[in-house]
Amino acid sequence: MPDTTLDELLARVALGDRAAFRKLYGQSSAQLFGCCLRILxxxxxxxxxxxxxxxxxxxxxxxxxxxxxTALGWMLAIARNHAIDRLRQRRPGLLPEGMEAAEILADEAPNPEESVLASSEGRRIAACLQELDANRAEAVRRAYVEGESYLELAERFAVPLNTMRSWLRRSLIVLRECLSR
Structure with missing residues (x-):
């Protein structure tokens, strides 16, 4: 399966192809892990x-x-939604059972998100985000990377809830158009 796209791999995974699933994991796990780590x-x-x-x-x-x-976008949406669901299930302020203070110290190596941003796709997304108004780009980052709710964003940016929904919807349309060029 040399040079197989994520779309093709997902189609083969849908048919139960374990080798395609392994390759899909190898090609996408860093991005999905970065998304999860950023939220959780x-x-x-x-x-x-x-x-x-x-x-x-x-x-x-x-x-x-x-x-x-895109296949990556579809998988990132699953990752983002799942991570946000896990975040909501946590009780705030408590460490997971058995976690020692030393285990939560930051690793000095670049985290998966930093590795992803260094990639070509990360640069494309960053360039497209720069086409947006600064507030709208920040709202998109906070909603789709940090996992903030529409209500939290509306309060943060001091705009009505429906205005925030419109900002995000229109911003995603602009980003989709930019990324498809």
Whole structure:
């Protein structure tokens, strides 16, 4: 399967192809892990979430539609939504059971998100975000990377809730057009 695209790999995964699934994991796990880590902030929780996300991808691969967006975008949406769900299930202010203070110290190596941003796709997304108004770009980052809710964003930017929804919807349209060029 040399030079197989993520779209093709997802189609093969939908048919139960384990080799395609391994290759899909190899080509996309860094990006999905970066997304999880950015939202969950805890490496172990992000690793656990990543396993659950790939189980979902395995079971739902047949529902991917290339005309609706990119394979990576589809998988990142699953990752983002799952990570946000896990974040909401946490009780605020408590460390996971058995976690020692030393385990939560930051690793000095570049994190997966930093590695992803260094990639070509990361640069394309960053360039497209620069085409947006600064507030709208920040709202998109906070919504789709940090996992903030529409209500939290509306309060942060001091705009009505429906205005925030419009900002995000229009911003995503601009980003989709920019990325498809």
């Amino acid at each position: 902030k805890e490496r172990r929780d992000a690793e656990d979430a990543l396993q659950e996300i790939y189980i979902r991808i395995w079971h739902r691969a047949g529902s991917f539609r290339a005309e609706a967006g």
